[in-house]
Amino acid sequence: MSKSGTPELTVDGRGLRVAVVAASWHQEVMDGLLDGARRALAEAGVEDVREVRVPGSFELPVACARLAREGRVDALVALGVVVRGGTPHFEYVCQAATSGLTQVSVETGVPVGFGVLTCDDDQQARDRAGLPGSTEDKGHEATTAALATVLALR
Template identity: 65%
Template sequence: MSGTGAPVAQPVDSRDLRVAVVAASWHVEVMDGLLAGAARALKDFQVSEPLVVRVPGSFELPVVCSALAQSGYDAVVALGVVIRGGTPHFEYVCQAATEGLTRVALDHTVAVGNGVLTCDTEEQALDRAGLDGSHEDKGYEATAAALVTARTLRSLRGSSA
């Protein structure tokens, strides 16, 4: 189980952050769970008005996250799921999403929560989606990571003045 050893992010007041959540549309049940987890984290961290944007699939996440980062968002959270099939499509989409989201973070110096599940089976995705009976809540975890990172980046910017 990949959740072993995960850090516990204590919610911190993040009401002053501009936050966007970008969510893919494939695999509705999994995506509903990831979005619900993100919403719980946003509430726990006191973010009251996040922007939520839907895109067709995980491949489209980086370009929309990049546009949001460029427009001044402090944190962007990318939520999606790619389930292995019988073609190399899985590897291409997973690599493109991961490399694209990394570029967004580095090119814009913005916090990016990578909540893109890359699973061999639908059962694995459901187990990570934060649904009743799931063992993990990756929507919550990705959002919390982005918010904690955004706070850290803001404090670093403040200390370099």
């Protein structure tokens, strides 16, 4: 994993409306991702936050699409984790989540922070989840990126 080139983003999100859509699989990792997202929102001064839980990463695009089309959010944050197993399931879910979330953002104009971890094993997921001992905090990063994109587009 590489953190080189990571931008230092500071955003003022006061007045923004944000929905965080989080998968339910891998509870420990998801708890870390959600904590990171919540911390980023608080640091940015975002008070209008809606959290939505879906079963897994495959369901993230449809939930984000619905929320974006309702017109009541300035940004979305999609959080999930997919861990490689012994079948092609990993590739299908990762591709569906990635292309689906990209499509939501491009078609609706609502920035989507991409916080879906695609990992080879559970340890890689924990290392990126913002947990104690983690080397990265992808929930925080995805949230900050979504907020920064809203502000850049304004």
